[in-house]
Amino acid sequence: MREAEQKLKKLSRLRKNQLNKYVQKHPIKVVRSPQNEFYIVDHHHLLAVLWLLGVKKVPVRVTKTFATRKMSRPRFWKLLAARRMMHLYDQFGHGPHEPLYLPEDIRGLGDDPYRSLVWMVEQENGIRDTREPYAEFAWAQFFRKRKLLSPAGREHLDHTLKKALAVCRSRHARHLPGYRPPNDDAVQVASRPLASTVSVRLRSHR
Numbered sequence: 001m002r003e004a005e006q007k008l009k010k011l012s013r014l015r016k017n018q019l020n021k022y023v024q025k026h027p028i029k030v031v032r033s034p035q036n037e038f039y040i041v042d043h044h045h046l047l048a049v050l051w052l053l054g055v056k057k058v059p060v061r062v063t064k065t066f067a068t069r070k071m072s073r074p075r076f077w078k079l080l081a082a083r084r085m086m087h088l089y090d091q092f093g094h095g096p097h098e099p100l101y102l103p104e105d106i107r108g109l110g111d112d113p114y115r116s117l118v119w120m121v122e123q124e125n126g127i128r129d130t131r132e133p134y135a136e137f138a139w140a141q142f143f144r145k146r147k148l149l150s151p152a153g154r155e156h157l158d159h160t161l162k163k164a165l166a167v168c169r170s171r172h173a174r175h176l177p178g179y180r181p182p183n184d185d186a187v188q189v190a191s192r193p194l195a196s197t198v199s200v201r202l203r204s205h206r
Helices: 002-011 017-025 043-052 073-082 113-123 135-145 153-167
Strands: 028-032 038-042 060-063
Touching: 002 043, 028 043, 038 043, 038 060, 113 135, 113 153, 135 153
Parallel strands: 028 060
Antiparallel strands: 028 038
16 A cells, blocks of 8 residues: 555546546556456556545556456456466465455455555565566565564554665565566665655555
């Protein structure tokens, strides 16, 4: 949710016509199921922010359609999993869960503070850009296993950033997508707090 909060702060400054243009230029990526349903596969943060801003309709881009194929729902889920087009882990890093536990809409997104920590590390160039599916969640699990955050989690994100930047360059992280070795000078240790955030929570169904 830290990433969503920053995006909300940015988009809330736009005038209505500017926001409409932004929405049209950033369609939400979906897949169409054999039952002719849409499932979001990318831009979850943006969609959550647009919902908070009161946007009623958004354009979508169908990245893959299975509408012309006859298959059961379980077979459809297995196909998405095989193609790494869905992530069945919750905000606590537990899973994989059965697809029936997926939120029915964007309001059901869970807030994983370790995923927020990964985003903050990315903002400081601690992790290289990568197209590896769900790379951020792999890093979140890496940080989670090392218990970088206290049980309070969210309240200590800024204080944990320097520790996370150091850990992500250790040899223990070299198997992760986007890893920067210690001799890569592109990374910058955070010397200033990130921009202040607004308090936003999305209701979770999990």
